[in-house]
Amino acid sequence: MTSAFAPLKNDRFLRACWRQATDTTPVWLMRQAGRYLPEYRATRARAGSFMGLATNVDYATEVTLQPIDRYPLDAAILFSDILTVPDAMGLGLTFAEGEGPRFDHAIRSETDVARLAAPDLDKLRYVFDAVTSIRKALAGRVPLIGFSGSPWTLACYMVEGRGSQDYRHVKTLMYARPDLMHQVLAINATAVAQYLNAQIAAGAQAVMIFDSWGGVLADGAFQQFSLAYTQRVLSLLDRHAPDGSPVPRIVFTKGGGLWLQDMRALDCEVLGLDWTVNLGQARTRVGDVKALQGNLDPNVLFAPPEVIAEQVRMVMDSFGPPHTDPGTAGPTQIFNLGHGISQHTPPEHVSTLVEAVHNHGRLMRQ
Amino acid sequence: MTSAFAPLKNDRFLRACWRQATDTTPVWLMRQAGRYLPEYRATRARAGSFMGLATNVDYATEVTLQPIDRYPLDAAILFSDILTVPDAMGLGLTFAEGEGPRFDHAIRSETDVARLAAPDLDKLRYVFDAVTSIRKALAGRVPLIGFSGSPWTLACYMVEGRGSQDYRHVKTLMYARPDLMHQVLAINATAVAQYLNAQIAAGAQAVMIFDSWGGVLADGAFQQFSLAYTQRVLSLLDRHAPDGSPVPRIVFTKGGGLWLQDMRALDCEVLGLDWTVNLGQARTRVGDVKALQGNLDPNVLFAPPEVIAEQVRMVMDSFGPPHTDPGTAGPTQIFNLGHGISQHTPPEHVSTLVEAVHNHGRLMRQ
Numbered sequence: 139m140t141s142a143f144a145p146l147k148n149d150r151f152l153r154a155c156w157r158q159a160t161d162t163t164p165v166w167l168m169r170q171a172g173r174y175l176p177e178y179r180a181t182r183a184r185a186g187s188f189m190g191l192a193t194n195v196d197y198a199t200e201v202t203l204q205p206i207d208r209y210p211l212d213a214a215i216l217f218s219d220i221l222t223v224p225d226a227m228g229l230g231l232t233f234a235e236g237e238g239p240r241f242d243h244a245i246r247s248e249t250d251v252a253r254l255a256a257p258d259l260d261k262l263r264y265v266f267d268a269v270t271s272i273r274k275a276l277a278g279r280v281p282l283i284g285f286s287g288s289p290w291t292l293a294c295y296m297v298e299g300r301g302s303q304d305y306r307h308v309k310t311l312m313y314a315r316p317d318l319m320h321q322v323l324a325i326n327a328t329a330v331a332q333y334l335n336a337q338i339a340a341g342a343q344a345v346m347i348f349d350s351w352g353g354v355l356a357d358g359a360f361q362q363f364s365l366a367y368t369q370r371v372l373s374l375l376d377r378h379a380p381d382g383s384p385v386p387r388i389v390f391t392k393g394g395g396l397w398l399q400d401m402r403a404l405d406c407e408v409l410g411l412d413w414t415v416n417l418g419q420a421r422t423r424v425g426d427v428k429a430l431q432g433n434l435d436p437n438v439l440f441a442p443p444e445v446i447a448e449q450v451r452m453v454m455d456s457f458g459p460p461h462t463d464p465g466t467a468g469p470t471q472i473f474n475l476g477h478g479i480s481q482h483t484p485p486e487h488v489s490t491l492v493e494a495v496h497n498h499g500r501l502m503r504q
Numbered sequence: 505m506t507s508a509f510a511p512l513k514n515d516r517f518l519r520a521c522w523r524q525a526t527d528t529t530p531v532w533l534m535r536q537a538g539r540y541l542p543e544y545r546a547t548r549a550r551a552g553s554f555m556g557l558a559t560n561v562d563y564a565t566e567v568t569l570q571p572i573d574r575y576p577l578d579a580a581i582l583f584s585d586i587l588t589v590p591d592a593m594g595l596g597l598t599f600a601e602g603e604g605p606r607f608d609h610a611i612r613s614e615t616d617v618a619r620l621a622a623p624d625l626d627k628l629r630y631v632f633d634a635v636t637s638i639r640k641a642l643a644g645r646v647p648l649i650g651f652s653g654s655p656w657t658l659a660c661y662m663v664e665g666r667g668s669q670d671y672r673h674v675k676t677l678m679y680a681r682p683d684l685m686h687q688v689l690a691i692n693a694t695a696v697a698q699y700l701n702a703q704i705a706a707g708a709q710a711v712m713i714f715d716s717w718g719g720v721l722a723d724g725a726f727q728q729f730s731l732a733y734t735q736r737v738l739s740l741l742d743r744h745a746p747d748g749s750p751v752p753r754i755v756f757t758k759g760g761g762l763w764l765q766d767m768r769a770l771d772c773e774v775l776g777l778d779w780t781v782n783l784g785q786a787r788t789r790v791g792d793v794k795a796l797q798g799n800l801d802p803n804v805l806f807a808p809p810e811v812i813a814e815q816v817r818m819v820m821d822s823f824g825p826p827h828t829d830p831g832t833a834g835p836t837q838i839f840n841l842g843h844g845i846s847q848h849t850p851p852e853h854v855s856t857l858v859e860a861v862h863n864h865g866r867l868m869r870q
Contacts, residue, residue, distance in 0.1 A: 304846060309803035313811055356779035356801040356842070358818065396761045396780055413722035414762055435722040437675035445679055452724065476722070480670060 143341060143381075144278035151213040152281050155344060155386035155407050157429050157467040163454060163499030164212035165492055166283075168390075169478030170205040171217045175485055177204045188233050192219050198268040199275050206280060208485070209492045213280050213344070216272060216337070218265055220287040220348060223329050224296045226257035237300075244299030246307065251318045256329035259336055266340040273341035283388075284342030286333050288349035289326035289367035296322065305354050312363055323367045331374035338376050338385050346388040346410070347371060353393015353412075361400055364391070372405045388431060392477060398423045413476030417457040421469060430457065431472040439483045439491065446487055447494040454498050462503050473499075509707060509747075510644035517579040518647050521710060521752035521773050523795050523833035529820060529865030530578035531858055532649075534756075535844030536571040537583045541851055543570045554599050558585050564634040565641050572646060574851070575858045579646050579710070582638060582703070584631055586653040586714060589695050590662045592623035603666075610665030612673065617684045622695035625702055632706040639707035649754075650708030652699050654715035655692035655733035662688065671720050678729055689733045697740035704742050704751050712754040712776070713737060719759015719778075727766055730757070738771045754797060758843060764789045779842030783823035787835060796823065797838040805849045805857065812853055813860040820864050828869050839865075 146152070150164035172178055181201050185191035192198060202217040221239050225231035230242030245251060259266075273282050287295075295301075297308035312319045334345045352364040368389055379385050390410025394401065401409055402424045411420055411432035420430055438449045454471065461468025473495045479488070512518070516530035538544055547567050551557035558564060568583040587605050591597035596608030611617060625632075639648050653661075661667075663674035678685045700711045718730040734755055745751050756776025760767065767775055768790045777786055777798035786796055804815045820837065827834025839861045845854070 304803065306803055306806065306846065306848060309801065310806040313804050313807035313815070353780065356799075356804075357782040357822075359801070360780070393759070393780070396782075414719065414726075414759070416723040416762075433722075435675065435725070437670065437672055438679050438722075440672065440676040441679035449679070456723075480672065482672060 143273050146278045148280050154470040154472050155429055157470045159462050159464050162496045163471055163473050165473035165495040166211045166213040167475050167479050171201045173481035174483040175204055193264045195267045195271045199271045202272045203275055213283055215283040223333055224292055226261040240300045245296045251321050254325050256325055266336050269337050269340035269342050281343040283344045283346055284337030285346040286330045288347050289323045290364035291349050291351045292326050293322050294351045327367045327370040331371045335376045338379055344386045349391040352391040426469045429470045431474050433476040436475045436477055436480050439487045443490040446490045450494040451498045459502055509639050513644045514646050520836040520838045521795055523836045525828050525830050528862045529837055529839050531839035531861040532577045532579040533841050533845050537567045539847035540849040541570055559630045561633045561637045565637045568638045569641055579649055581649040589699055590658055592627040606666045611662045617687050620691050622691055632702050635703050635706035635708050647709040649710045649712055650703030651712040652696045654713050655689045656730035657715050657717045658692050659688050660717045693733045693736040697737045701742045704745055710752045715757040718757040792835045795836045797840050799842040802841045802843055802846050805853045809856040812856045816860040817864050
């Protein structure tokens with residue numbers, strides 16, 4: 139399945155995941171293959187629909203490579219949707235025009251939960267085929283990141299049935315019937331681990347767990363209903379790709395800055411951070427046992443180029459000097475936004491950002 | 505104007521603001537006068553519209569007292585809208601049915617900013633008249649809290665023109681034209697201070713600044729564009745009511761838990777916290793120099809009564825034992841939700857909450 143991929147030419151991102159020294163700071167952007175790119179919108183138009191795009195191996199490959207062709211980014215990330223797993227569980231995912239995703243069969247009752255099971259991975263074959271196809275198309279230019287939503291984040295969508303402002307239904311289930319919530323999360327953890335392992339088998343060189351809605355939970359509930367199941371996924375992940383390479387694991391909890399001390403104990407290599415967190419303080423609280431990924435506010439990309447470059451430098455300086463000793467592990471930052479890039483971003487501003495990261499990263503190492 | 509209000513019968517809330525010992529933990533709820541109450545919906549129907557309700561002194565008095573009549577709460581809060589100040593600035597506030605508030609004239613350009621000024625307080629007289637009317641109607645049962653949005657939070661609405669998911673316009677202005685943003689915030693700070701001082705003159709016994717959107721800012725930007733202007737408001741506030749009573753000041757930044765060390769320096773008596781913050785850890789980080797207000801997740805109120813009581817106890821226990829020495833100041837919690845109560849809350853569940861707070865608060869002091 140993963141026969142003979144081309145050797146990797148740019149290993150900055152992977153080295154930084156393992157806290158090894160690099161010549162400059164690696165950078166990639168969450169949602170870098172997306173609507174802000176005219177070439178993406180053209181492919182999306184040919185595909186006819188969002189899921190038509192995500193489920194077609196050729197289209198998914200094409201859009202994943204678009205930002206890599208345009209910018210000197212240091213990693214690619216699989217183009218897919220966070221809701222593929224619950225869709226494969228039979229919840230009936232639809233995208234209404236101008237609205238967000240919606241499930242026909244939201245999980246609300248004991249009966250709903252009793253029917254739920256980790257999906258047949260065959261239903262997600264299009265994702266794994268896309269991973270292999272993208273890995274081949276990348277031809278070793280940069281590594282490929284696979285991803286999944288966290289068990290809690292998937293549960294939010296599964297119980298709410300759509301995006302939510304207040305998470306009323308999922309929190310009602312959690313507080314009123316924690317037993318059912320734990321059942322859903324256990325199923326999700328199994329499904330997510332199998333899903334990520336299949337991506338690793340298909341060619342993903344790193345994996346990232348998006349706990350996009352962990353930050354809506356109360357202190358105490360977060361540790362019990364989100365973090366514990368993220369850790370369960372991590373414990374079930376394959377540590378090595380079929381070719382024997384170790385596969386680093388990134389965990390990103392949006393709004394999770396208050397819980398960094400708890401996340402320090404996660405069995406992963408990288409913690410993703412949103413823009414509310416000061417990277418220097420995060421290093422103090424996490425200790426230099428994990429690489430940190432982040433964390434520019436995506437809205438900075440609406441400012442003029444000189445402001446973008448200045449804000450990039452401020453984020454990098456807040457992290458502090460990266461280590462340069464090739465012989466040991468030490469503090470490393472993987473530059474990213476603190477959330478997905480906005481569809482309204484001027485594409486040329488991303489060039490400014492990537493150039494500023496690489497330039498300042500070199501300066502910081504002199 | 506504030507001639508001879510009745511003496512205060514229940515001073516638990518005010519004592520706790522000043523970190524003085526109380527017989528039990530005081531409790532009130534953000535948005536306690538609101539849509540979850542059938543009597544509120546009846547008054548709202550008579551008023552015809554939300555602003556019809558908020559701008560009519562008799563209606564505003566009626567709905568402010570409704571939760572006080574129904575539950576043994578320890579404070580009342582002025583019923584009003586957070587957007588009265590920008591409305592009085594001439595931005596043209598409207599509430600479309602089924603949508604949130606909207607301004608006809610959003611602030612986007614240099615010309616828009618040049619036209620902006622702190623409003624004539626006469627345009628807000630209906631608010632101050634409501635304060636006096638409510639204070640009289642309360643007849644000393646519980647103290648009355650006045651409030652305003654923070655300069656930054658008002659600016660979010662003023663620049664976006666409506667609620668926002670990504671705060672793109674206000675952050676674009678902030679990053680691209682910080683000079684204009686600072687002008688807007690300086691005007692807002694003056695306006696908010698005048699607005700709160702007029703509420704104090706009219707009878708408010710405590711004031712609260714809602715920095716509802718401070719938490720969307722990046723670290724660094726928060727301190728510069730939100731916190732600094734909250735502090736400016738605080739520095740301009742009258743310390744005493746017309747009768748000579750000191751007026752405690754509460755600052756609540758939703759999503760501000762990471763910045764508690766910065767907020768420790770604010771010239772206020774109470775910090776409000778949302779549910780993501782562990783109250784024990786917050787005490788450690790703030791030091792026992794401020795009372796803490798919060799912080800139950802409002803969604804707990806959808807659970808059965810025994811779960812509500814248990815979660816209330818967990819929040820109170822996380823704060824730790826309140827002090828009981830009548831002679832000194834010490835740690836005090838003012839129980840509240842971490843955000844406004846949901847319109848879908850069963851009213852009888854609020855009874856459970858208030859009873860649980862008062863009962864457990866007594867137990868904790870034994």
